[in-house]
Amino acid sequence: MNLVLPSTWPLLLAQEVSSSAWLAEPFPLLPLLSRQMVIYIAWLALGFFGAFPGIVAYMVWAERKVAARFQDRIGPNRVGPLGLLQPIADAIKLITKESIVPLAADKVVHLLAPVLILVSAFLTLAVIPFGFGSKEGNRLTGFTPIDLPSGLLYLIAVSSMSSLGIFLAGWASRNKYSLLGAMRAVAQLVSYEVPQVLATIPIVLWTGSLSLVAILNRQVDVDWFLFSPPGFLAFVLLTIANIAEVNRTPFDLPEAESEIIAGYHTEYSGMRFGLFFLAEYLSVFSVSCLGTILFLGGGSLPFFDFPRSMLTDALPSFILVNTFTTGVFFFKVLCYVFLMFWIRATLPRLRVDQLMAFAWKTMVPLSILNILIAAIWQETVFGHNLDYLPSFTDKVWGWLITGPIVLVAVIVVLKLSRQAATSTAPSAISARRTAAMASR
Amino acid sequence: MIRILFGILATLGILTALGTVLARNLVHAALFLVAFFFLVACQFVLLEAEFMAAMQVLVYIGAVAIILMFGIMLTRNIQGDETTGGHWVRKLPAAAVALGMLAVLVAGILDEKPLGGRPAWSAIQARPEAIVPSADGPPVDARSAAIADMSRSVGVEMLQRFVVPFEIAGLLLTAALVGAIALAQSEEREDSSRSGASSDMRGGTTMQPAPGFGVKLAATPNGSAAGLSAKLHPASDTNLS
Amino acid sequence: MNNDIPLSWFLIFASATFCIGLLGVLVRRNAIAVLMAIEIMLNAANINFLAFWRYGTPTPGDGPITGVMMAIFVITIAAAEVAVGIGLILLCYRRWKAADVDRYDSLAG
Numbered sequence: 147m148n149l150v151l152p153s154t155w156p157l158l159l160a161q162e163v164s165s166s167a168w169l170a171e172p173f174p175l176l177p178l179l180s181r182q183m184v185i186y187i188a189w190l191a192l193g194f195f196g197a198f199p200g201i202v203a204y205m206v207w208a209e210r211k212v213a214a215r216f217q218d219r220i221g222p223n224r225v226g227p228l229g230l231l232q233p234i235a236d237a238i239k240l241i242t243k244e245s246i247v248p249l250a251a252d253k254v255v256h257l258l259a260p261v262l263i264l265v266s267a268f269l270t271l272a273v274i275p276f277g278f279g280s281k282e283g284n285r286l287t288g289f290t291p292i293d294l295p296s297g298l299l300y301l302i303a304v305s306s307m308s309s310l311g312i313f314l315a316g317w318a319s320r321n322k323y324s325l326l327g328a329m330r331a332v333a334q335l336v337s338y339e340v341p342q343v344l345a346t347i348p349i350v351l352w353t354g355s356l357s358l359v360a361i362l363n364r365q366v367d368v369d370w371f372l373f374s375p376p377g378f379l380a381f382v383l384l385t386i387a388n389i390a391e392v393n394r395t396p397f398d399l400p401e402a403e404s405e406i407i408a409g410y411h412t413e414y415s416g417m418r419f420g421l422f423f424l425a426e427y428l429s430v431f432s433v434s435c436l437g438t439i440l441f442l443g444g445g446s447l448p449f450f451d452f453p454r455s456m457l458t459d460a461l462p463s464f465i466l467v468n469t470f471t472t473g474v475f476f477f478k479v480l481c482y483v484f485l486m487f488w489i490r491a492t493l494p495r496l497r498v499d500q501l502m503a504f505a506w507k508t509m510v511p512l513s514i515l516n517i518l519i520a521a522i523w524q525e526t527v528f529g530h531n532l533d534y535l536p537s538f539t540d541k542v543w544g545w546l547i548t549g550p551i552v553l554v555a556v557i558v559v560l561k562l563s564r565q566a567a568t569s570t571a572p573s574a575i576s577a578r579r580t581a582a583m584a585s586r
Numbered sequence: 587m588i589r590i591l592f593g594i595l596a597t598l599g600i601l602t603a604l605g606t607v608l609a610r611n612l613v614h615a616a617l618f619l620v621a622f623f624f625l626v627a628c629q630f631v632l633l634e635a636e637f638m639a640a641m642q643v644l645v646y647i648g649a650v651a652i653i654l655m656f657g658i659m660l661t662r663n664i665q666g667d668e669t670t671g672g673h674w675v676r677k678l679p680a681a682a683v684a685l686g687m688l689a690v691l692v693a694g695i696l697d698e699k700p701l702g703g704r705p706a707w708s709a710i711q712a713r714p715e716a717i718v719p720s721a722d723g724p725p726v727d728a729r730s731a732a733i734a735d736m737s738r739s740v741g742v743e744m745l746q747r748f749v750v751p752f753e754i755a756g757l758l759l760t761a762a763l764v765g766a767i768a769l770a771q772s773e774e775r776e777d778s779s780r781s782g783a784s785s786d787m788r789g790g791t792t793m794q795p796a797p798g799f800g801v802k803l804a805a806t807p808n809g810s811a812a813g814l815s816a817k818l819h820p821a822s823d824t825n826l827s
Numbered sequence: 828m829n830n831d832i833p834l835s836w837f838l839i840f841a842s843a844t845f846c847i848g849l850l851g852v853l854v855r856r857n858a859i860a861v862l863m864a865i866e867i868m869l870n871a872a873n874i875n876f877l878a879f880w881r882y883g884t885p886t887p888g889d890g891p892i893t894g895v896m897m898a899i900f901v902i903t904i905a906a907a908e909v910a911v912g913i914g915l916i917l918l919c920y921r922r923w924k925a926a927d928v929d930r931y932d933s934l935a936g
Contacts, residue, residue, distance in 0.1 A: 255617065295735045299640045306648030310620065313655050317613060329659075332652060339648075356737045592832045596840045603844050603867050607851035612860060619863050622844075626870045629840070632832065633877045638898060642873075645902050650866065650909045657859050657913040661926040680853035684846045691842035695835055704884055707838060712831035713882050728891025729880075739892050740899065747890045755903045762907035769914035 189291040194268060202427040203233035209487050216491035237420070245416035248320060255318035260414065260421035262311035267428040269304040273297040274435045275359050277445045277472035280464060286366065288359035289445075289468055297358040298350065301436065302343055305391070308429065309335040312400070312410050315422075319413035327409025330498065331400030334390060337505040338397075342387035344513035345380045348520030349440050354532045362444040368528070368536055370443040374544065375552040376520040381441040383513050385485070388433040390505070392426060395490040399498060434482040442478050445471030507563040515555045523548050592632060599625040612658045620651045634716065637736035837878035845871035856927045858916045862909060869905045873898045 207222065207229065214221030222229030247256055275288025287293065294300050309332050316328020349371055350356060353364040371377040390397040401409035411422045438444060496504070527536045527544035536544075602625060605618035623646040630639040700706045717730040732739035744752045844867055851864025880894025890896075920926050 252613075255613070258617075294636060296637045296640055296737045299637065299644065299737065303640045303644035303648060306644060310647060310651055310655075313652065314613075314617070317655075317659075332656075336649075336652060354738075355735070357735075587830065589830060589832055589836075592836060596836070599840065600843055600847065603847040606863055606867060607847055607854065607860075612857060615860060615863060619866065622867065623870065626874060629837070629874055630877055633837070633881045635877050635881070635895060638873075638877060638895060641899065641902060645906050646866070646870075649906060653909050653913050654859060654863060657862075657916060660917055661859065661920045677854045680850055683853060684850035687849055688842060688846040691846070692839055695838045695842065708833075708835045710834040710882050712833075714884075729885065732892045732895070736892070736895065740895065743890060743892055743896055748896050751896075751900060755900055758907050759903065762910050766910045766914045769911075769918055 186291065193291070194271070198268070198271060198428065198431070199424065201431060202424055203237065205427050205431065205483060206236070206423075207233050208483075209490075212484065212487045213491050216488075240420035240423075241417050243416040245418050246413075248413050250320040251413065252318040252320070255314050256413075257418070259311050259315035259318055260411075260418050260425065262314065263308050263425040264421050264428070266304055266307040266311060267425040267432060269307075270301050270429070270432040271435070273300055273358055274432065274439065275362055275444060276435075276475055277468045278362070279468065286359070286363055288362060289472060290359065293357060293359045296356040298346060298356045298361070301358075301432075302339075302346075305429070305432070306335075306339060308425070315414070316410040319410070321413050323406040323408075324410050324412045327400045327406050327412070330406075331393065331410055334393070334397065334400060334501060334505075337502060338387045338390035338509075341383055341505065341509035341513045342391060344510065344517065345384040345387060346440060347513075347517050348376055348380050348523075351517070351520055351524055352528060358439055362439060362446065365443040366446050369541075370441060370446075370448055372441045372443075373448070374523055374527070374541075375548045376516050376523050377441060379512070379516050379552050379556065380520070381437070383509055383516065384437055384440065385482075386509065388437060389486055389489060390501075392429045392433055394430070394486060396493040396496050397501060398495060399501060402495060430483065430486065431479070434479045434486070437482050438475065438478045442482075444478075445473075445475035447474065503563070503566075507566055508559060511563075512555065512559050515559065516552075519548050519551050519555065522551065588632070592629075595625055595628050595632070599629070613655070616651060616654050616658060619654070620647055623647050623651070634713075634733050635736060637740065834878060834882040837874060837882075841871040841874040841878070844868075844874070858919070858926050858928050859913070861928060862912050862916070866905060866909070869901055873901050876901070 210232075211221040211229070222232040225231040225235045247253060272291045273294050275290035275293070277289035279287040279289045281287070312331045312335070313328050316324040316326075316331070319325075349361055352368075352371065353361045355361070355364075365371060372381050393400050399405075401411070406412075411419055414422060523544050526547055527540045528534060529536075599622060602618045602622040606615050606622060609615040609618055623642060627639040627642040630636070630642060696708050698707045700709075714729070716733045717727070718734060728739070848864045848867035848871060851867065852861055855861050855864060876894040876898040880892065880898075883894075885891065885893075916926060919931055923930050
């Protein structure tokens with residue numbers, strides 16, 4: 147075989163790569179270094195290995211600061227100005243600590259469990275549109291890694307994988323408290339997944355698509371979905387279910403430290419515990435993104451046709467608009483995350499039977515009723531045609547009709563569930579019954 | 587390239603399926619099963635049905651695997667080891683049956699005689715081309731539309747052509763839910779009678795039978811249960827690190 | 828697109844997994860393991876449905892996505908089957924104190 151001179155082969159390689167035969171690879175699934183591939187690699191390198199772990203680190207810092215203020219303390223202030231280097235110090239500590247595996251533990255599953263949870267938390271971020279990309283006709287494409295036609299379903303599916311990881315973590319540790327925490331966690335996650343999914347149904351109904359980018363486009367057309375009585379109720383339900391899904395305080399029974407040490411991650415130390423920590427805050431971030439996209443219009447501004455009217459084909463407009471919309475998006479996510487910190491710092495923890503009763507007796511009936519109310523809103527405001535843009539009087543009529551219905555539904559469901567709670571005394575058996583119900 | 591990908595996924599799928607069948611530890615078997623479900627979802631993506639892949643992950647990994655795990659926890663010892671199992675010689679007939687079945691199926695697939703002018707299965711080397719629909723382009727065939735936005739096609743079909751099967755499936759799911767709750771109810775009656783008996787055996791001790799989920803509450807007739815619970819679980823902690 | 832996957836590959840993969848599931852049903856004694864093997868067989872059927880949907884020639888009047896709809900119903904029924912099946916296994920476990928299918932022989936003469 148002839149030796150190719152060292153000075154020429156990079157040139158040949160460059161020619162090979164840049165030739166159109168490479169760029170126009172016929173099969174869409176595995177294009178080698180096509181434009182799309184470069185975009186994916188950029189997302190992976192910058193987003194998933196760079197930005198998102200950084201966001202998580204500083205979310206921990208923000209939570210500690212916020213919680214400290216709520217408790218009249220100062221919070222981390224030793225490492226760096228305002229304690230800003232504290233996350234880095236924590237990360238170094240976690241990496242250098244010894245990772246202890248219990249002797250009785252199932253070694254492989256013990257390692258697999260935190261990885262599974264982390265993968266599930268990362269995968270949810272793959273479909274989230276962080277801003278508005280370019281404009282195709284009248285439709286905006288999202289600034290997102292992948293725009294799946296069934297993105298919402300994908301997001302729910304991969305986030306439901308985390309309950310499996312939690313279960314395995316509890317099982318593999320061979321520890322009573324771990325297993326108790328894991329059982330609690332799985333029962334809670336499965337129960338609250340039902341109202342979480344049901345609360346997104348009105349959005350799908352109003353959009354006529356499961357694509358998150360289509361949902362954002364629809365909210366630029368009509369207003370944010372928050373601004374309607376059923377939309378507001380769905381937002382409240384989704385927020386409660388989100389907090390329960392990421393195991394934060396009022397719903398942190400799986401890791402209640404005063405009852406079962408640390409729940410399913412009792413036997414984890416070092417970086418393996420760090421993976422749990424990372425996954426928890428990553429899923430806080432991703433459910434905040436979900437709430438923002440579904441109800442708060444992503445990166446759009448309320449009452450304006452903003453990104454659509456500003457965006458042109460020119461590159462400066464693209465960069466300007468995307469910087470702005472991504473900034474708006476992250477501001478909204480920050481507000482949502484702050485809401486979760488606020489709830490965490492304010493509310494006490496629920497009891498197990500209260501937790502289950504709240505999911506099955508209050509949230510599920512309310513979210514099912516809310517779907518019906520959302521259908522009424524769809525009929526009165528949006529009409530049958532998905533292209534119809536509602537006028538101001540349409541919305542006033544919608545508010546007048548659905549507002550009282552929502553109020554009555556909330557009052558009736560709360561009253562009925564309270565009656566049911568007082569008429570039957572809570573007992574361990576009823577808690578177990580609801581947990582068993584949840585597991586099916 | 588795509589063939590190599592298929593080969594990798596299919597090999598892994600067969601290995602994980604074998605792992606499910608042959609693993610002695612039941613939880614390991616369930617884990618292999620989860621991996622198998624995921625690889626089947628990958629096959630669905632190869633078949634350009636990513637809606638079905640998401641459904642597969644949601645229903646099988648998110649629900650079925652969890653139910654199976656719960657079943658393993660509630661029936662066997664907590665380690666999940668299978669204590670029973672025959673000698674390998676006794677499994678030979680089963681293996682012979684399975685291999686024979688495989689031989690019959692593969693021979694049938696490769697030797698299929700087409701009906702009505704359609705190509706034989708072994709002759710189909712590539713899938714029909716799918717057209718990407720565009721807003722101002724010409725209307726595409728139904729399969730291409732389904733590939734581009736399967737959730738819409740599935741929804742339309744569910745409420746038009748398949749409305750009766752859809753309703754029956756809903757009825758079936760409701761019946762399954764009711765049946766599962768009925769089974770769980772009878773389970774508790776038996777449980778409570780058993781735990782009552784055990785406390786009788788303990789004689790004069792005032793110990794409560796240990797509840798399963800860490801909620802220690804006696805079923806008091808009036809509303810004092812709430813006060814008791816408040817004493818047992820004082821205030822929640824809002825302290826952070 | 829001459830390097831696409833042939834249809835028969837999918838079919839052979841599906842039949843291989845189906846036979847593995849069959850082997851599991853015959854070999855395993857634990858009822859939950861049998862349930863898992865049945866799930867493998869149902870998944871193999873689903874792969875076939877989707878492969879024929881993608882590769883086959885649709886019959887006029889049969890609708891565009893019949894194979895996909897069949898797969899969806901299979902998934903639905905599998906979920907219901909597992910829920911009821913686990914409930915039954917738990918009941919049997921409580922009665923016979925075993926989860927092995929060959930212990931449930933009260934009706935044997």
